Structure formats: structure tokens, C-alpha cells
Amino acid sequence: QVQLVQSGAEVKKPGASVKVSCKASGYTFTSYGISWVRQAPGQGLEWMGWISAYNGNTNYAQKLQGRVTMTTDTSTSTAYMELRSLRSDDTAVYYCARDCSGGSPGDCDFDYWGQGTLVTVSS
Amino acid sequence: QSVLTQPPSASGTPGQRVTISCSGSSSNIGSNTVNWYQQLPGTAPKLLIYSNNQRPSGVPDRFSGSKSGTSASLAISGLQSEDEADYYCAAWDDSLNGRWVFGGGTKLTVL
Numbered sequence: 001q002v003q004l005v006q007s008g009a010e011v012k013k014p015g016a017s018v019k020v021s022c023k024a025s026g027y028t029f030t031s032y033g034i035s036w037v038r039q040a041p042g043q044g045l046e047w048m049g050w051i052s053a054y055n056g057n058t059n060y061a062q063k064l065q066g067r068v069t070m071t072t073d074t075s076t077s078t079a080y081m082e083l084r085s086l087r088s089d090d091t092a093v094y095y096c097a098r099d100c101s102g103g104s105p106g107d108c109d110f111d112y113w114g115q116g117t118l119v120t121v122s123s
Numbered sequence: 124q125s126v127l128t129q130p131p132s133a134s135g136t137p138g139q140r141v142t143i144s145c146s147g148s149s150s151n152i153g154s155n156t157v158n159w160y161q162q163l164p165g166t167a168p169k170l171l172i173y174s175n176n177q178r179p180s181g182v183p184d185r186f187s188g189s190k191s192g193t194s195a196s197l198a199i200s201g202l203q204s205e206d207e208a209d210y211y212c213a214a215w216d217d218s219l220n221g222r223w224v225f226g227g228g229t230k231l232t233v234l
Contacts, residue, residue: 035223037168044125045160045168045211047223062219095167105223106155106215109173116167 002026004096004114011120012086019082020117022096029077030054035099035110036070036081038092048094051079054101086121093118126151127212129226136234140200143229145212147193151224155215157195159188162209162228171210172197199231207233 007021022034036048049060051070058070069082079096094117097110128146135141145157159172170179172188175195187198195214199206212226 037223044228045213045225047225050223059221061222097168105221106217107174108215109158109170110160110168110213111170111173111179113167113169 002098002112004098004112006094006096006114006117009118009120011122014086014088014121014123016086016121017082017084018086018119019080020094020096020119022079022081022114024053024077024079024098027098029072030074031101033099033101034070034072034079035097037095037097037110039095039116040089040092043092046092048081050099050105052101053079057102083119086119088121091119091121125227126216126224127214127226129210129212129229131227132230132232134232134234135199135202137202137204139202140198141202141231142199143197143210143212143231145195145197145226147195147214147224149193150218151193151214151216152190152195153193154217157188157190158213159186159197160211160213162211164208168211202233204233207231 003025005023030053033052035050051058053072067084071080096114098112100108156174160168161171162168175190176188185201209228211228216224
């Protein structure tokens with residue numbers, strides 16, 4: 001069965017960086033992409049960006065450009081999301097979700113999700 | 124402020140039918156399909172409806188989706204207590220180099 005298992009909770013100070021991992025199993029990793037979605041406490045869902053596990057192409061949300069980097073390691077079927085220059089408003093649960101590998105994103109969806117990783121930014 | 128607009132709350136009694144609306148624009152719902160996600164308290168979101176009206180395997184047929192123009196809706200018939208959750212609509216938006224956009228979420232309460 002398809003599973004996305006994320007790394008554990010993190011506590012970071014403002015200005016630091018965090019790197020969250022998402023290990024995939026149960027499907028051919030390079031046939032799909034991974035999107036990252038975050039949810040601040042008590043708030044809705046916010047898309048952060050997407051990476052193709054097939055060729056490494058990325059598309060980041062405009063508001064995070066320059067602070068976020070998404071990568072994959074196909075040898076371990078793991079996706080990573082690094083967020084730099086952390087601020088208090090980056091405190092959120094971060095989710096990875098299986099997405100299309102490319103093509104027509106307008107016809108895609110997030111059919112499997114990781115369990116979420118709580119990142120707390122506090123001095 | 125979310126790109127897609129949903130009512131913040133909805134409610135119904137067991138057995139009732141409730142609908143949740145999702146309003147967008149020509150760059151998102153108007154030109155791409157709509158997906159719906161269910162988020163039970165303390166858990167990750169789960170895909171509930173994809174491609175406007177398709178149910179993934181395992182999703183009861185009490186859940187249905189529709190789309191017309193730049194709006195979409197989710198209907199839940201035969202409401203059950205376990206349906207109490209947050210519901211989010213989502214669509215690809217063709218503006219700004221392309222991005223996924225979500226509604227602000229609707230908290231469904233089963234009275």
C-alpha cells in the first residue's frame with residue numbers, strides 16, 4: 001500500500017533552517033511528483049510547491065521563492081523540503097502529498113498524504 | 124484570504140443532506156478540475172472527490188461533487204456523526220506560473 005512517512009517534529013529559532021523528509025513506499029517513486037502543503041495552527045491549507053520525482057523539476061509558491069528548496073533522492077524514494085530564514089509565522093504542520101509527475105497539473109490531485117511534521121519556530 | 128471561497132461553517136442533523144460551496148475564478152475552477160479533501164480532527168487531509176465528481180476507492184457514495192462555471196459544490200447525503208470534519212476544495216490556478224489554490228475550509232458540525 002502507498003505510504004508517505006515524514007520525519008519528526010522540529011523546534012527551531014527564528015532565522016534558522018529546517019529540512020523535512022518524506023519517505024515514499026508502495027509505488028514507483030519516479031512516476032509521480034510530491035507537493036508540500038502546510039497548515040498553520042487553526043488555519044487552512046497552503047500549497048508550498050511541487051517537485052517531480054521523475055526529473056527534479058520544481059515549481060514553488062511565489063511567496064516562498066528564495067526561501068524554500070525541494071529535492072528528491074530517488075535511491076531512497078525520499079523527498080525533502082528545506083525552508084530557510086524561519087520566522088514565527090512559519091510555525092505549522094508541514095505535509096507532503098503525492099502529486100502528478102508533470103504534464104497537466106490541472107487534472108491532478110493529492111491522493112496520498114504524509115502524517116505531517118510540526119515545525120515550531122520560537123525564540 | 125484564500126483564493127477559493129468557502130463558507131466557514133455548515134451543519135446538519137444525522138440523515139440530512141448538506142452542501143458546501145466553493146467559488147473561484149476563470150483561472151482556477153473555470154479552467155481546471157476541482158478536488159475536495161476531508162480533514163478529520165488531528166489528522167492529515169484525505170482525498171474525498173477528484174476531477175470534480177469522482178470518488179476514490181473506499182469513499183462512500185454519500186459524498187458527491189459537482190462543478191458549474193467557476194463554482195463547485197460538495198454534497199453529503201445521509202449525514203453521519205463521523206462526517207464531522209473540515210472540508211477543503213482545491214484547484215490548479217493558471218496564474219503566477221501555476222499554483223495549487225485551496226478554499227479556506229468549511230467546518231462541518233453534525234448536530
